[in-house]
Amino acid sequence: MRELPAARVLSQVALRDHLPLLLEAIADMMVQSAPPPAEDALGSVPDVHALERLGEGFDLRQVVTEYRLLRRCVLRLWAARGLEGSPEATAVFHDAVDEAVTASVTRYMRARDRTFQALDSISAAAIGSPDVSSFLPQLLQVLQETVPVVDVVAVLVCEGDLLRVESAVGVEVKKDWRGRVGEGLSGAVAATRQPVLVHEQATDARRISPLLQAQGLRAAYGVPLLLDGALLGVALMGSRTSQEFSSEDLLLFRTMAARTTSMLARAQAHAREQQARAEAEQSLARLRASEERRKRWEEIFTHLGVGVVLTRVQDGVLEDVNPAFARMHGFTREELVGRPLQDTFAPESRGTLSRHMGVADSKTHHEYESMHLRKDGTRFPVLTHVTSFRDESGQVVQRAGAFMDITQRRVAEAERQRLLSGIEAERARLAAVLEQLPVGVLLAEASSGRLMLSNRHMERLLGTVFTPEEDLRAYGASVGYHLDGRPYLDGEWPLARSLLRGEVVEGEELDIQREEGARASVLASSAPIRGREGTILAGVLTLVDVTPLRRAEAAARQAAEFGEKLIGIVSHDLRNPLNAIHLSVTQLLHSEQLPPREQRAAARISKAGDRMKRMIEELLDFTRGRLGGGIPIHRKPGDLRAVVRQGVEELEAAWPDRQVLLHVEPGRYEGEWDAGRFVQVVSNLGSNALQYSPPGSPVTFRLKDEGAAVVLEVHNLGLPIPPEALPHLFDPFRRAASEGGGLGLGLYIVEQVVKGHQGGLSVTSTAPEGTTFRLSVPREGAGPPGPEAAGPR
Template identity: 70%
Template sequence: MSASRHFVARVRTSGVPSVEEDSQGLIPALPLLPRVPLRLADFLRSHREAILEAWEAEARELPAARSLSRKELRNHLPVLLDSIAQMMTRAPPVEVASGLGSVPDVHALERLGEGFDLREVVLEYRLLRRCVLRLWQAQGVMDTLEAATLFHEAVDEAVAATVSHYTRARERTFQALDRISAAAIGSPDLHTFLPRLLQVLRETVPVVDAVVVLLRDGDFLREESSVGITLEEGFRLRIGEGFAGEVASTRQPLTSRDASNDPRVRSHALRQSGLRALYGVPLLLGDELLGVVHMGSRTSHEFSDEDRLLLRTLAARTTSMVARTQAFDREQMARAEAQAALAQVSASEERLRRWMEVFTHLGVGVALVRSTDDVLEDVNPAFARMHGYTREELVGRSLADTLAPESRGTLVRHAAAAQSKPHHEYEAMHLRKDGSRFPALTHVTVFRDEAGRVVQRVGTVLDITQRRTAEAERQRLLSGIEAERARLAAVLDQLPAGVLLAEAPSGRLVMASRRVEVILGMSIIPVEHINEYVAYPVYHPDGRRLSVEEFAMARALAGEVVQGQEFEVRRPDGTRVSVLSSSSPIRDREGRITAAVVTFVDVSELRRAETAARQAAEFGEKLIGIVSHDLRNPLNAIHLSVTQLLHSESLPAREQRITTRIAKSTDRMKRMIAELLDFTRGRLGGGIPIQRVQGDLRGVVRQGVEELEAAWPERTVRLSVAPGQYEGTWDADRLVQVVSNLGGNALQYSPPDSPVSFSLSDGGEEVVLEVHNQGAPIPPEALPTLFDPFRRASSGGGGLGLGLYIVEQVVKGHGGRIEVRSTAEEGTLFRVLLPRQSAPKAG
């Protein structure tokens, strides 16, 4: 027998419920209704409120129903009763499932969302059936069996539909929640978790195209995460304004059928996205609003009840996870703050430990003084040592005990000064335990409490005995330096040269002697920078003005040593002075330039004397040249005449001797004139001219020696030529002149019975000619000027003293050099070295 038929049979046999049944709690007492005979369908319509009140009284016993309002508890049951009554009165009858429509489905989703489990859902239908039948039976009128059967089938169908839809919805919800839980694993923050959760919702509800979560930020909602759409960057919405703001303020779900045109939608991106249906629910944790989530669809104007239920369920789960994540974040922040605070405490302890180490090992004395009575609360070992006490002996004593009597009277004044400013320094005489005294510099700092009152003073005490000694020594040195400076200035003022001293690197003028003003004809300019030296009227000898870089001072500051830089000073009075300047950098021990010194010498008179001497020399040389050239003509005439006389056979012996003496004198004068001409050419024409041609030097030397033998027949002249090569380019005439001059001097300054020796040897790249004679040596003092013009080694002999000068010029003209060695034991040796090829003339 079915449950409905069994129930009808029971009603027919038992009648009105007994008191025992009520007392056992099987069926609660029902309100008394007027006994008006009605059919079941009419009864359901006319007594619906009484039925629902009776049902509500029983349903309130269900745990899930206790917190619901009357409207939420009754839900769709009034519509269900109306639907059952309508099916009973239809003709022809309709199927129960189609007659009930979507009422059971909607009720199942609502109960699922309200937290009812399946047993409680089925139980509330059973209670509804029991209340209807009991109240109807109390009328004492029974309807047809078909009506009762239809009623039971409708309730059973409602139960079956509700259970089925409840089960499907719960399974779908569980699957979504499982995916959410899986997404939450390994997602410690909202930025990672929310996009996964929203993607789960989008994949679970196919009609959903976009999901947005906005979290509360004070009085605003800000976008936290979104899927399927991107809102404006930094999008914020005030609570109470717009679609999401209204959901947040009312804390109730909200639906929009056309989001693109709904004025409550404030996001421009959301309006332009083409969304139609928009459904939003608040994220509530108890009474606390955490945010709002809404989903949208581009294909549908409305979401199904099941989809809305799913969003609400996911919203509830999201709320808990958001709250948990926020709590986790707060915990992490609190933990970080605690760790930071702990680190600060550790750092403070470390700083305190370091301070204690510094306090203990500091070489400067430190004392902590109580401000109320100037008692020493603590001192470091350095303070105790400098006063000759132990720390224990000083702690608790008055600060005044460490001061000499004459310094104790100022202690109050210094304490007051320390309290009126951040820090205070003063010097005082301190007293040691043994009675000795020492000067000390004290630096005082005060410590204040929260009220700003001074509670402690800290003094650092430095023994300045050495400082005072050093200061006295410094003053003594400064006095000495100033005295030396004054003496130096006095010496510089007496010097004929002007002296400038400037510091590096600026070039600032430090000292200038008075002679500088005399030379410049103007007062010293107080130069502060090297560029300011251009104010002095200084010019090159050619008239160009000196640039800053060309000044001797600037060159010295750059590290250059300048010797004999000549320039011209144009004085303000119009006169011009030639000045010779020298400069040098002054360096310290490390080699750094610290200053520069410049000296000035007025060489105007010297330059004028040099000019006059040069002009006189040039005039004399020109005069000698003219005279020597004009004397050659009459000498040539005399020489020709004497030569003719000497060849005459009729000339008596006496006249022949006279004519011979005239010939020798004429040759001597010709030689002197030739020497003068050579000298003149050498001084005026840039050296004696050399005409070099290819030849053998042996023939040149033999020619010179033969001429000497002819001129000195009574003397012995020897020539030795060593094997070798003597080919080269020579000026034969000039080299014969060298042989003649060197040999003539050797014959003239040697004893008549001593020979004069010539030797010629091959020296490789050069040929060596040596001339040796015995006799008195050349005085050592004459050797340095032996080859100067108009110089003779001794007063004996004739001539102008140009022979050796001409020899040297000819040798230099060949690129060679001449050496001389003269001693009493070895005699005198002239050594000539001639390179085989042409070489540049030596200076």
């Protein structure tokens, strides 16, 4: 048997384990006179022997060979000892051996087919499932279905001195469950590395694993999972209904455990391979990233606009420089590498270089300024940043320096200081000007509205000390009133409108409440201060105190109203005695008994009375114009030619020694006019022209038709009106010259009558052309005044 390859590893006991039982059963058959059938006499010995040999790796030929060798050995022993049995006994022997061979072969084939079917199911389950967590549950499920008496199957993986449940079928296991090697059934299998069978766990001295103890199992069987002498884990199976596993079941379980071992090893190898591949890919990715970073740093080092150098610690020699550092000093990189760093410093800065390097070695980095030297000998300021690199022991092994030319920075700093000085000077001058201004000035920031600046006049105007406010809501603390008495809201203040909406406010009059309670009238002006992009940066407010002016205006207005009322009363009361004088003089002039001398005196009295009457009427018109809203105008349809001709005739009668001409151009002159007032206009303008013109020169009236309006021009020669008198020519109680009498109300009344007709009045006066008054009156009373209604030009 030792010549068989499968038997060479078996022990002597394994070779003869079932032979005594077999030979004893054959011997009993041979001595019986009527031996039982061979299959009954041999019992299960051939079956068990076949399963044992199948489990040991014997093929079918080797199993048959073992029986042939057994037969040969018996026959040789008989021949050697001279023992020859009867033909019946010999036939029984050969029939028994043949039956044993037949039974073994049959059992072997049946067990092998069952095992192959189970292995095929396992292989199918393992296809495409390289990881343990996916194929183990399927393998255990196949085992449970193949062996009907098996209720629980589990595989535990060895992790040092512990066993962890990798997969289980028929039992609930906590994910973190661990068992120790040497404890329980699984621990005993792992410790001895031999299969362990428990027939009845309730009476067996060996306690099964705590994993299976609570499952109510009767029998349990554990097999170590060994690969090249290394323990990978333990496979367990158990039954709740049976206390015995058949040899075929045990063989099948061991076979599947062996297949589990190989798959587990393969899965672990695959997992290790995957992990190694992942680690390799990660390492490769890190290497590529490191290479990319190195390339980026090389690009940065090469193209950086700041000079960068690497120096040795021992002697300060330049190990590498970037192009910017070389250009900064007027060298090439090749010319600088290998030279001491101090050669790039100006002589006056080289003495401090060692001190700065010592400071840089004592901390993470150090920054300082120094003078450097170019190749052409010129000097320039540089800002240097030094970083010291250390090894694992903390020893400085290299230094890196970054160098920036700060020439422009120095120039810019000097310019900045100059500008700051100028700004401070301008600010001081502005503050001085603001303090001396006779108006209050306030400056606020946009868009918060924070008050930033105020002058002393503003504080005196408001009656309080200036305090910066944070936002526009604080403006509500100030009390201001519109001219109609309404209080100002927060967003209505001129400064708030300028800050919020960019509004420009000019001369807005308002009343403010002072701190002590008194009111002041002010003119407020505000405007936004904008930046280059047009955004509002701040706002400025000015307040002019017009309280004294308003008081003076009120006093003057009261005095004027009093004088006008007085004039009206006096002129009205003078009419009665003047009428009595006029009637008496008229009666005397019509008397034939009055001597010529007294007649001349009466005529002078009559003219003086007429003059006083006109003066009283002018005073009454003036009073009506000031107190009654203007001289009353009563327009009626009529022809303006007749009205003007009437006025001219009255002038001719009053001035018989002067020439008064009337020219009426072709056209239509019908319209609505106040004929009496228009005669008054003709009389006043004509009297004014006759009074201020040479005696021999004519006064000309010219009437024109201009469509919607009628124009009347009055022209006279003589000295022109002084230019300074033209703006006040139509003011009451004023005269262009000192000659002549009257109150100076004639032209004022003319202007009021023309305005009452919604017309316009102008005057031109030059030495060569003389003086011309031009008035334009619309035919209809409705509508606004004409374009010349604003007054004299």
